Amino acid sequence: MTPLYEQHLHSLRRAFPAPVSDPVHDGYVVFSLLRTLDRVDALKSQAPILGVPRDPDYATAASASIPSQPATLEEIIPQLVHCLDGMLITGHPRSQVNVIAHPSIASIVGVVLPSMYNPNLCSDESGRGFSEAEVRVAAMTARLIGYDPAVSGGLFTFGGTGTLLYGVKVGLEKAFPGTRERGCGGQTTILCSDHSHYACLNVAGWLGIGQDNVVRVGTHRDNSIDVDALESAARETLGGGRRIAAIVATMGTTDAFGIDDLAAIHALRDRLALEFQLDYRPHIHADAVIGWAWSVFRDYDFAANPLGFRGRTVRALAAAANRINHLALADSLGVDFHKTGFAPYISSLFLLKRRDDFAALVRERSTMPYLYHTGQYHPGMFTLETSRSATGVMAALANLLLLGREGFRTLVGHAVEMAELLRELIVARPELSIVNDDNFGPVTLFRAYPSGTDTFVVKDREEHDPGYRDQLRRHNDLNRQIFQKVAAEALAGRGVAIGFTDNYRLSASSEPISALKSYVLSPFADPTQMQTVVAHVLTALRDAEG
Ligand SMILES: *Cc1c(COP(=O)(O)O)cnc(C)c1O
Numbered sequence: 001m002t003p004l005y006e007q008h009l010h011s012l013r014r015a016f017p018a019p020v021s022d023p024v025h026d027g028y029v030v031f032s033l034l035r036t037l038d039r040v041d042a043l044k045s046q047a048p049i050l051g052v053p054r055d056p057d058y059a060t061a062a063s064a065s066i067p068s069q070p071a072t073l074e075e076i077i078p079q080l081v082h083c084l085d086g087m088l089i090t091g092h093p094r095s096q097v098n099v100i101a102h103p104s105i106a107s108i109v110g111v112v113l114p115s116m117y118n119p120n121l122c123s124d125e126s127g128r129g130f131s132e133a134e135v136r137v138a139a140m141t142a143r144l145i146g147y148d149p150a151v152s153g154g155l156f157t158f159g160g161t162g163t164l165l166y167g168v169k170v171g172l173e174k175a176f177p178g179t180r181e182r183g184c185g186g187q188t189t190i191l192c193s194d195h196s197h198y199a200c201l202n203v204a205g206w207l208g209i210g211q212d213n214v215v216r217v218g219t220h221r222d223n224s225i226d227v228d229a230l231e232s233a234a235r236e237t238l239g240g241g242r243r244i245a246a247i248v249a250t251m252g253t254t255d256a257f258g259i260d261d262l263a264a265i266h267a268l269r270d271r272l273a274l275e276f277q278l279d280y281r282p283h284i285h286a287d288a289v290i291g292w293a294w295s296v297f298r299d300y301d302f303a304a305n306p307l308g309f310r311g312r313t314v315r316a317l318a319a320a321a322n323r324i325n326h327l328a329l330a331d332s333l334g335v336d337f338h339k340t341g342f343a344p345y346i347s348s349l350f351l352l353k354r355r356d357d358f359a360a361l362v363r364e365r366s367t368m369p370y371l372y373h374t375g376q377y378h379p380g381m382f383t384l385e386t387s388r389s390a391t392g393v394m395a396a397l398a399n400l401l402l403l404g405r406e407g408f409r410t411l412v413g414h415a416v417e418m419a420e421l422l423r424e425l426i427v428a429r430p431e432l433s434i435v436n437d438d439n440f441g442p443v444t445l446f447r448a449y450p451s452g453t454d455t456f457v458v459k460d461r462e463e464h465d466p467g468y469r470d471q472l473r474r475h476n477d478l479n480r481q482i483f484q485k486v487a488a489e490a491l492a493g494r495g496v497a498i499g500f501t502d503n504y505r506l507s508a509s510s511e512p513i514s515a516l517k518s519y520v521l522s523p524f525a526d527p528t529q530m531q532t533v534v535a536h537v538l539t540a541l542r543d544a545e546g
Contacts, residue, residue: 003308008070008410012523015073015402016342017116019524032073039081048092051085058377066296066400070407080398111391115344121156158346159387169206183210189237190214192248193225195258195505197287200248209245222438223258223505224323225249231268234282238272244282251324251333252291252340255501255517257441259291259323266329286330289348290441293340296408297321307406309413312420316440317413331357337396340521342403342411347392358382411523415442418520422530429534431541433459435504435515445504445515447479448541466509476514478544483516485540495536496529 018025043050088095091102103111114130124131138154157163172179188209192200194216201211215237217229230247237244247269249260266284273281294317300307302318309317327333330353337347352358361382380386403411419442426432426446433455436445449455461468462475483500490497499517507513518533 005307005309005410005413008307008406009414009523012070012403012407012410016523019522032077035074036077036081039078040084043081043085044089048089048095050087050089054086056377067404068406070404070410071402073402076398076401079401080394083394083397115391115395118338118344120345159385161384161386165206165384172208179208179210180205181211183213184208186210186213186242188213188243188245189233190245190248191217191230191233191237192287193217193219193230193250193253193258193260195219195223195225195253195256196248196250197254197289199287219258219505223253223256223436225260225265227261227264227268230265231272234268234272238276238278243280246283246285249284249286249330251286251288251327252294252441254290255443255504255515256436256445257290257320257439257443258436259320259439261323262286262326262329266326281331283332284330286327286333288324288327288330288333289336290339291320291324292327292333292335293408293412294320294324295327296405296412298325299405300409307409307413309417310420312424313413313417316416316420319440320416328353337392337399340412341396342399342521343392343395346389347395349392349396412442414523415520415525416440418442418525418527418530419444419518421527422518422520422533425530425534429538430455431538432534435459435513442521443517443519445501445517447475447515448482448537449475450478450545462507462513463505464508469507469509469511472507472511472513476512478541479514479516481544482537482540485543486516486536489536489540496533498533498537 014025014028017029040050088097090097090100119128119130120126121131121134127134134154134156138152139149142149142152142154157166176184183204190200190204190209190213192214196216200216201214203209204214205211215233217233218226220226234244234247247265249262249265251259251262253259262284269282269284272278297317298321300317300321302314302321305314332350332352335341335349335351337343337349338345341347359382363381379388422444423434423437426434426444431451431453432446432448434444434446436443447459449458458475462472480500483498486495486498487500489495499519500514501517502514503512504515505513516537
């Protein structure tokens with residue numbers, strides 16, 4: 001009998017645009033938009049408002065929880081459209097309340113395309129033609145206002161405030177060169193692991209804390225922070241009379257899916273606050289932008305396993321869930337719906353455990369309008385941004401409604417099931433070896449070795465034996481070659497596009513160790529592609545060996 005999760009998966013796949021040519025299903029995508037707009041149209045009259053005026057019902061909103069079962073697209077569209085009920089039509093000629101654009105059809109198509117194909121302007125590897133478009137618009141605008149596009153440059157950011165932030169930051173660096181590295185005085189630190197995201201460094205640079213004041217402590221083989229090393233680092237900061245701006249717990253590292261022991265970090269923080277008699281509690285931020293999604297397994301019965309995952313998958317999901325279960329111990333956390341929440345960029349949520357902490361960010365201390373249950377909600381009083389887009393909010397809302405906890409469990413579980421299948425195939429090959437074998441997520445980092453290599457001992461030698469440096473470098477080159485071959489094949493329509501990380505971790509003598517990377521997230525992934533990955537890597541290995 002088909003396991004329950006596969007039955008779910010089958011119907012959930014219909015909720016995504018088809019990854020291959022399927023004009024009938026494309027019709028379903030467009031028709032869903034059409035049905036949505038039909039419903040919006042029903043709210044229209046001659047008045048400059050959709051539906052009837054209504055006050056937001058925050059009491060009901062604040063009592064909401066994620067449905068337990070998946071719903072159909074047809075069922076949730078009315079709920080999404082409901083958000084427009086009572087809204088001013090700002091493009092209406094009789095609505096002239098503020099400087100608000102009425103988006104053109106072209107601009108809407110412009111938003112839809114990246115929403116469907118999800119480029120990341122972070123790098124043109126992902127951005128491709130969209131990156132080109134950014135340069136093009138920057139050049140066009142530069143020319144328009146009289147800059148020389150040959151020497152000017154530009155990028156899009158999170159609003160006019162973002163543009164101002166960039167401007168002042170550049171000015172600060174001119175006036176006080178080196179603030180980005182050294183900060184203003186070195187009186188504070190950020191503590192995190194050497195596998196934390198570079199965003200920790202970036203934030204320290206931008207905030208004037210200084211990148212040099214980010215202490216990146218060591219990690220265990222499972223890529224989680226060494227809590228003893230964290231304790232030493234914290235004691236050094238506190239013992240020197242400095243303050244801890246934040247301890248960042250990485251809950252799902254970017255490359256390897258390492259998960260820090262938040263419970264131990266929390267206990268350490270409380271212990272040190274008492275011992276040093278601190279007049280503040282060092283803030284713990286959980287960087288859970290990847291790992292948050294495993295929270296859907298918090299109430300999953302792993303023993304009964306009603307969704308019918310395979311044994312290896314159950315073990316992997318339970319291992320990750322054991323760590324993710326402690327998320328609520330963090331004072332704040334970050335969630336990227338555009339990472340493991342099946343939403344387009346940008347859809348990032350910052351959550352504070354105690355929303356009163358927002359008071360520290362309020363622009364004018366005399367006004368504290370941050371408590372939305374009093375009937376007024378002006379987040380602009382404490383956000384960094386002034387204008388803020390709702391696309392991320394709506395994308396997240398749509399997916400939470402569509403999938404429910406069971407739908408998320410199905411899709412996340414499926415990704416892990418596929419990763420576990422791949423791991424079985426890799427383990428069965430003497431030329432291949434998994435490097436993040438202590439991590440249990442949708443990402444598999446692995447290396448290929450020349451025939452005759454003893455893959456039982458090679459990883460250990462690469463990591464710990466300084467005399468093995470030349471072989472390590474040669475193996476890095478070999479794996480890069482394999483990656484390039486497999487990537488070229490994939491672009492030519494054969495095989496599967498996989499990733500590559502230049503520096504999965506540093507060896508004991510600070511040599512980068514690279515790895516091939518398979519990150520499975522597509523609901524459409526199936527066992528065939530996992531076999532293809534291994535087959536193409538092995539072919540590329542043989543070619544490279546001549
Ligand atoms: C991706 C990532 C970030 C940065 O998030 P963006 O949404 O890309 O800005 C931070 N931390 C971790 C662990 C990440 O994987």
